[in-house]
Amino acid sequence: MFNITLTKHLADLSKIAFTNDELKKMTEDMSDIVALMDKVQNFDSEKETYSLEAVNYSDLRKDEPKPSLETEKILKNSKQVKNNSFVVPKVV
Amino acid sequence: MKLSELRAQLDSKKIGAVELVHRYLDKIQKNDSSIHSYITVCREEAIKNAGKAQSIIDAGKASPLTGIPLSVKDNICTENIRTTCASKMLENFVPDYNATAVRKLIEQNYVLLGKTNMDEFAMGGSSQTSYFGGVRNPYNTDCVAGGSSGGAAASVAADLCAAALGSDTGGSVRQPSAFCGVTGLKPTYGVVSRYGLVAFASSLDQIGIIANSAEDAGYVLNAICGYDSFDSTSSRASIGDVTEKIGADIKGLKIGLPKEFFSDGINAEVKKAVMSAAEFYENVGCKIIETSLPSLEYAVSAYYLISSAEAASNLSRFDGIKYGHRSDEGDSFNDNISHTRREGFGDEVKRRILLGNYALSSGYYDAYYKNAARIRAQIVEEYNDIFSSCDVILTPTAPTTAYKIGFQENDPVKMYLADICTVTVNIAGLPAVSTTCGYDENGMPIGMSLVGKAFDEKTILSVCDRFEQEFEKLEATI
Numbered sequence: 001m002f003n004i005t006l007t008k009h010l011a012d013l014s015k016i017a018f019t020n021d022e023l024k025k026m027t028e029d030m031s032d033i034v035a036l037m038d039k040v041q042n043f044d045s046e047k048e049t050y051s052l053e054a055v056n057y058s059d060l061r062k063d064e065p066k067p068s069l070e071t072e073k074i075l076k077n078s079k080q081v082k083n084n085s086f087v088v089p090k091v092v
Numbered sequence: 093m094k095l096s097e098l099r100a101q102l103d104s105k106k107i108g109a110v111e112l113v114h115r116y117l118d119k120i121q122k123n124d125s126s127i128h129s130y131i132t133v134c135r136e137e138a139i140k141n142a143g144k145a146q147s148i149i150d151a152g153k154a155s156p157l158t159g160i161p162l163s164v165k166d167n168i169c170t171e172n173i174r175t176t177c178a179s180k181m182l183e184n185f186v187p188d189y190n191a192t193a194v195r196k197l198i199e200q201n202y203v204l205l206g207k208t209n210m211d212e213f214a215m216g217g218s219s220q221t222s223y224f225g226g227v228r229n230p231y232n233t234d235c236v237a238g239g240s241s242g243g244a245a246a247s248v249a250a251d252l253c254a255a256a257l258g259s260d261t262g263g264s265v266r267q268p269s270a271f272c273g274v275t276g277l278k279p280t281y282g283v284v285s286r287y288g289l290v291a292f293a294s295s296l297d298q299i300g301i302i303a304n305s306a307e308d309a310g311y312v313l314n315a316i317c318g319y320d321s322f323d324s325t326s327s328r329a330s331i332g333d334v335t336e337k338i339g340a341d342i343k344g345l346k347i348g349l350p351k352e353f354f355s356d357g358i359n360a361e362v363k364k365a366v367m368s369a370a371e372f373y374e375n376v377g378c379k380i381i382e383t384s385l386p387s388l389e390y391a392v393s394a395y396y397l398i399s400s401a402e403a404a405s406n407l408s409r410f411d412g413i414k415y416g417h418r419s420d421e422g423d424s425f426n427d428n429i430s431h432t433r434r435e436g437f438g439d440e441v442k443r444r445i446l447l448g449n450y451a452l453s454s455g456y457y458d459a460y461y462k463n464a465a466r467i468r469a470q471i472v473e474e475y476n477d478i479f480s481s482c483d484v485i486l487t488p489t490a491p492t493t494a495y496k497i498g499f500q501e502n503d504p505v506k507m508y509l510a511d512i513c514t515v516t517v518n519i520a521g522l523p524a525v526s527t528t529c530g531y532d533e534n535g536m537p538i539g540m541s542l543v544g545k546a547f548d549e550k551t552i553l554s555v556c557d558r559f560e561q562e563f564e565k566l567e568a569t570i
Contacts, residue, residue: 015426033396033447036509040464045466045470
């Protein structure tokens with residue numbers, strides 16, 4: 001059963017902050033949505049010849065370096081840049 | 093006006109490319125405030141590019157789309173032109189490269205009029221979740237335009253562009269086309285490169301076309317299709333000139349009607365209009381065959397599990413560090429990202445990310461994601477089965493016509509269930525085209541879809557065109 005603890009856990013996994021009121025509302029929404037998703041558990045099949053990857057990746061190009069975007073262009077859309085690098089809050 | 097007619101007028105100098113683009117820009121300025129189909133209008137660039145197109149036309153070197161004014165959905169990257177995905181997260185994002193589909197249009201010297209409104213990150217069926225405000229239906233501005241390519245469909249229906257690029261992950265080209273009374277083509281997975289399409293669900297996403305007719309959609313597909321080494325899922329299979337069979341006799345063609353698409357959940361007026369279309373096909377010599385897609389009942393749940401799982405992964409890139417909105421809150425690295433995502437994403441996007449991470453979590457993965465993958469394989473088999481005895485499949489595009497704004501957008505489960513008619517096509521990677529087959533008692537358009545075998549866009553466009561040739565369309569009211 002969906003509850004606020006599970007929503008909080010998923011919010012942490014998803015790296016999305018929620019206020020307590022938002023968490024409560026999200027838990028209600030997710031309960032209804034997951035009830036709809038439960039339908040897949042009724043699917044009766046012994047089918048084991050399925051793939052978890054629906055897309056064929058057999059035609060990949062050779063793993064060779066190709067020209068990429070210039071550093072200046074890559075940094076252009078970042079809000080905080082210093083010395084040709086992205087600035088982030090201190091990690092260690 | 094049809095693209096072929098526009099082409100003829102441009103080539104015969106009955107109209108100049110600059111004059112044509114001014115006509116569209118003036119109309120956008122006059123009418124778009126009532127439907128809000130555009131997020132960004134590229135006025136100066138459009139006039140400049142129309143001038144360039146005119147010199148190519150004058151030199152007798154025009155390609156099919158030279159000087160043709162188109163709109164592009166705002167989740168398809170355009171170099172030096174803001175690409176927002178209708179999200180606060182990307183409100184000020186300006187890509188430094190073009191999507192391959194856009195690059196191919198530029199090679200033909202098309203004219204970009206602007207970037208169209210949509211559901212945030214293409215997640216929705218109403219185009220009401222846009223950070224910039226919802227899209228309204230050109231047939232009745234109190235109604236939704238459908239989604240997620242609602243702006244693209246509305247821009248075509250209101251004649252604010254000649255045709256539009258959209259994207260279709262679970263029906264996002266076809267359903268708004270049905271709601272807005274225009275033609276929407278979702279090509280086979282892999283036919284159009286996804287490079288530069290902001291990823292939602294990579295195994296389902298496909299760039300599509302919204303136009304005034306099947307033939308017009310074919311012209312645009314001819315320009316943007318083809319293998320691209322920048323997209324590892326791009327196909328090397330050639331679909332040829334997809335307009336080749338337009339006008340050909342369709343006598344003897346076998347059209348399948350899967351009974352599950354005509355159940356009680358489908359509005360009676362919609363069913364009647366689609367069955368009338370089936371009768372039309374029978375009268376012109378096609379054979380109508382009742383078929384079945386038994387796993388349809390599981391399709392919506394399987395689709396939302398797969399698409400949300402992929403979305404949770406794809407949207408993890410939005411951390412506010414490299415590009416996009418960045419919160420001023422949160423002292424630590426993780427807190428800053430969490431606040432950025434709280435402020436940058438809307439409610440529906442957050443629901444999909446949470447659902448995706450739920451389906452992929454230890455303890456839930458087997459019950460949800462693996463079962464969804466099994467259902468996907470089953471649906472592919474069932475389509476193969478139908479296509480062993482049919483050439484195309486006819487279904488409604490949506491269970492209802494366009495509804496009043498505010499009617500159901502706040503009920504996610506109702507919204508998800510409304511995708512029942514379109515999601516299996518993406519699950520199986522097939523091509524499909526939606527066109528108008530009638531109008532409900534309030535004058536709102538009803539859409540039908542023709543689904544084809546993989547890489548057989550030619551046949552569905554030909555069958556669709558045959559109907560369009562004799563169907564009397566009502567113009568949008570704005």
